[in-house]
Amino acid sequence: MVHDVAAFADLPEGTGVAFVVEGEPVLLVRVGDRVFATAGLCSHEDQSLEGGMLVGPTEWQCPHHGGALDLATGRPTRMPVCAPVETFPVRVDGGRVLVALE
Numbered sequence: 001m002v003h004d005v006a007a008f009a010d011l012p013e014g015t016g017v018a019f020v021v022e023g024e025p026v027l028l029v030r031v032g033d034r035v036f037a038t039a040g041l042c043s044h045e046d047q048s049l050e051g052g053m054l055v056g057p058t059e060w061q062c063p064h065h066g067g068a069l070d071l072a073t074g075r076p077t078r079m080p081v082c083a084p085v086e087t088f089p090v091r092v093d094g095g096r097v098l099v100a101l102e
């Protein structure tokens with residue numbers, strides 16, 4: 001199901017913003033004209049990924065223990081993150097960020 005989660009203009013460049021969609025924590029990260037959506041909790045210790053930072057073109061560093069993951073694939077890129085996080089398809093339409101949750 002597709003959800004209208006946010007206004008594109010409200011997402012600061014390179015900053016992750018946490019939302020709750022259908023009761024699920026979701027992280028949106030704007031990188032240039034693109035928006036990535038992942039699960040909102042890190043796979044290491046289930047802590048929020050909000051407050052982390054971009055450390056590569058699509059690499060997001062968790063704010064808690066220095067682990068990192070790829071926003072496009074959800075795959076871990078740096079320990080102690082060693083399990084993938086879920087990613088969700090995103091479309092920007094009419095200035096709105098639409099996220100598809102299954």
Ligand code: FES
Pocket residue numbers: 042043044045046047062063064065066067068080081
């Ligand atoms: S909770 Fe993310 S690296 Fe530990």
